[in-house]
Amino acid sequence: MLTARQVLKVAGLAGKIILTNGAEIYRTEDTIMEICHAYGVDDVESFVTPTGIFLSIDDGEYVHTKLKRVHNRTINLDKISKINNFSRQLQEETLSFQQALAQLQKIEADGPEYSFLTVTSLTSIACAMYVILVRANYINFFPALIASFASQLMIKQSGFLKEINYIPEMIAGFIAGLVAVLFHRFGAANYNLSVVTVSGILAFVPGVSATNAIRDAIDNDLISATSRGTEVILSSISLAAGVALSLGGLNL
Structure with missing residues (x-):
């Protein structure tokens, strides 16, 4: 039988893994609760936000608490x-x-x-x-493809810049817009500037975050819904700013 501290460590690590990899708040809390119940711990409380996990277990004698920062x-x-x-x-x-700890680790x-090449190529x-979706000319x-590949390649090879929030999205928007402008200006007349630009930034559109924000709001996790919603807005603004910089820099 595991001690309360050991259960905390296992449940906390499992919660941190799924939260850092895109899980919704309710899924993270349910996973933590299920793991604790599996080890015979019924008096457990978990409170999860996009940036942290608060977990508490009452073993009848002491209350054990663990915090996981994300x-x-x-x-x-x-x-x-x-x-x-x-x-x-x-x-x-x-x-x-x-x-349990070995499996989680x-x-x-x-x-x-x-x-890296396979993922980037297939995503592009x-x-x-x-x-094809918008029924544009197939010449686009x-x-x-080049706009999407170039923007992803630049972000994944950008070193410390990719660790700064919202800067990668801005760079991706700039690269996608730049490639679209170059093809539009020096390529065939049928190249559609807007279609190529949108294709170039699609890989960075925060669709999963937007979906999670809506799910969290429906589940009444208002702190998380607000936080994720703000993140979606700022990411979208960064993408748009990057595109605007590339188009505006070339007077288009």
């Missing part, structure tokens, strides 16, 4: 799926503290399943499909 967040649905499977596994077979340390193709497909 600084950086990304989108990795594969890790969320693995944590969900881990939580379900505990309902069927209770793992020892060492086994492995999930946290796992790198991307596919190579998907973004370039916007040309290649410029859209």
Whole structure:
């Protein structure tokens, strides 16, 4: 049987992993509660925000509390799926503290399943499909592909700049707009400036964050909904500012 502190460590780490990889607030709290219940802990309270996890367990004699600070967040649905499977596994077979911690640490340390080039290339193709979606001339497909690939490549290779909030989105918007302008000005007359630009920034549109903000609002997690909503607005403004800089810099 695990001690309260050990349960706190396992549940807190699982919650941190899914929260930092794009999970909604309710999913994070439910996962923490399910893990605690699997270890026989019923008197547990969890309070999750986009930047932190507060977890408390009452073992009848003492109240044990743990705080997990979350600084950086990304989108990795594969890790969320693995944590969900881990939580379900505990309902069927209770793992020892060492086994549970080892599994969680492995999930946290796992790198991307596919190579950088594969992910970037396939994402660029998907973004370039916007040309087909809006029924633009197919001649725009290649410029859209290049705009998306160039913006992603620049961000992922930009070093410390990608660690500064909203700067990557601004750079991505600038690169996408710049590529679109170059093709429009020096390429064929049929190149559509707006379609190529939008395709170039699609990979950075905060769609998952917007969806999570709405879900959090529906679940009455107003702090998280407001925080995520603000993040979505600022990311969108940064993308738009980057595009405006590239178009305005070339007087278009």
